Every structure is written in structure tokens, then in C-alpha cells.
Amino acid sequence: ALVPDLAGRHVVVTAGGTREPLDPVRFLGNRSSGKQGYALARTAVARGARVTLLSANSELPDPAGAEVRRVGTAEELRDAVLKAAADADAVVMAAAVADFRPADRAGQKIKKVEGRDPEPVVLVRNPDILAELSAGRAAGQVVVGFAAETENVLANGQAKLARKGCDILVVNQVGEDRAFGTEENEAVILAADGGETPVPHGPKEALADRVWDAVTRRWSAAG
Ligand code: C5P
Numbered sequence: 001a002l003v004p005d006l007a008g009r010h011v012v013v014t015a016g017g018t019r020e021p022l023d024p025v026r027f028l029g030n031r032s033s034g035k036q037g038y039a040l041a042r043t044a045v046a047r048g049a050r051v052t053l054l055s056a057n058s059e060l061p062d063p064a065g066a067e068v069r070r071v072g073t074a075e076e077l078r079d080a081v082l083k084a085a086a087d088a089d090a091v092v093m094a095a096a097v098a099d100f101r102p103a104d105r106a107g108q109k110i111k112k113v114e115g116r117d118p119e120p121v122v123l124v125r126n127p128d129i130l131a132e133l134s135a136g137r138a139a140g141q142v143v144v145g146f147a148a149e150t151e152n153v154l155a156n157g158q159a160k161l162a163r164k165g166c167d168i169l170v171v172n173q174v175g176e177d178r179a180f181g182t183e184e185n186e187a188v189i190l191a192a193d194g195g196e197t198p199v200p201h202g203p204k205e206a207l208a209d210r211v212w213d214a215v216t217r218r219w220s221a222a223g
Helices: 033-044 074-085 129-136 155-163 204-222
Strands: 010-016 022-023 027-030 051-054 067-071 089-094 100-102 124-125 141-147 167-174 184-191 196-203
Touching: 010 033, 010 074, 022 100, 027 100, 033 051, 033 204, 051 155, 067 074, 067 129, 067 155, 074 124, 074 129, 089 129, 129 141, 129 155, 141 155, 141 204, 155 167, 155 184, 167 204, 196 204
Parallel strands: 010 051, 010 089, 051 067, 089 141, 141 167
Antiparallel strands: 022 027, 100 124, 167 184, 184 196
């Protein structure tokens, strides 16, 4: 960007997808590549921010100029983001956080036993990090969530924005070959003040810049 409009700001971005272990070698995971979160980190660096990137299991190279911390599970991500958020002007939850994790993590690799059915996997809820961040945010701190929706994108997005209590929700239209792992995104940026900004299909960097524009508007509105 020509104008470093995020200069003097500390922003925290989460990226990738959490992995919830079943045993030392197996996990429940998701297909998030981390590309949108990394694009958010790169564009924030380009616009002058101090950037902390909390990366969950992404294989992408560290963005130059960002402080990168790696996490594995949702609980590790929660601890890292609450710590980093303490002095942050904005927190953007672009990571795909597992809603559930296995209730037990076997200490040793789970073995198959001849003639015996496998044990069922019992799941428990993970903490909702975005809701927790939103409830605990300091005055002037802007909290941004992402949502992937396949249908009723606007209505589901508005409901989720209210439910999570965040300032901004970026609603991605997803489907079989959309968003996850691809280079491009199509989204609507919903703001708690009622603002709806459609972002046409395009590079994740372009969506990232529109998200920082929306964050900047919230800072201005807060005075
Ligand atoms: O509820 P849903 O998973 O659709 O919400 C997505 C948004 O909530 C994302 O911003 C994601 O990072 C965040 N999230 C979270 N903690 C969870 C689940 C989702 O912070 N346990």
C-alpha cells in the first residue's frame, strides 16, 4: 500500500486449521490451507502494522516482517491468541478452529485387535475462541471472525455476527471447489453497525485489504 495506514497498530491474525489428536500419530483436522490468514498478515505488514501471526498447521512460508508463532490444537491456539491479544488493536480469527476434539488422547498409538470392533471416538466441545475474544475485548479493539457458508450466506452471516459478538464477520461463500485451498475468495464483509460490503471473486490478498479497510473504519468510528 502507498499509505501505511496501519502504522503504530499491533494486529493479531490466526491462520490455518487446528488438529485435534486421537493418539501420537493421528488427529481430526480440516482442509484449511492458511492462505487467507497469511494474506491478511502480508497485507497488514505492507500497510505498516506490527503483525503477530498464529499459524495452525500451515505449510506456507513465514511472511516477511511478521512474528510467527506455531500452534497445533484449538486449546493451544486459544492460549496463544489470548496472550497476543492483550495489547492488540485488532484480532482477526481466520483460522479454521475445530469445534470438537476427541475426549481422550491415547498415550500410545491405537492398535487394531483381531476380531474386535474399534472403540467409538467420543468428542467434546472446544472453546469458542472468537466468542471469548469478543466478550473480553478492550475498548477500541476490533475483533474479526470468518464464516464459511454454503447457503443463505447473508442471513446465516448476520446471525453468526450477533451470536459471536464480534465487530466484523467475513462471510465466505464455500462449496466443493471454492475457498478452501484455492487462491481466490468471494465474500461479504458484515459489520456490527449494519455495514455490508460485498467483495467480488478475486485474490485472497484483495479480500485481505478490504478486511483491513473495514477494521480501519471501525477504529475511526470508535474515535
Ligand atoms: O462457528 P463457526 O466455526 O462457523 O465460526 C467461525 C469463526 O469462529 C472463525 O472466525 C473461527 O476462527 C472462529 N472459531 C473460534 N473457535 C471455535 C470455532 C470457531 O474462534 N471453537
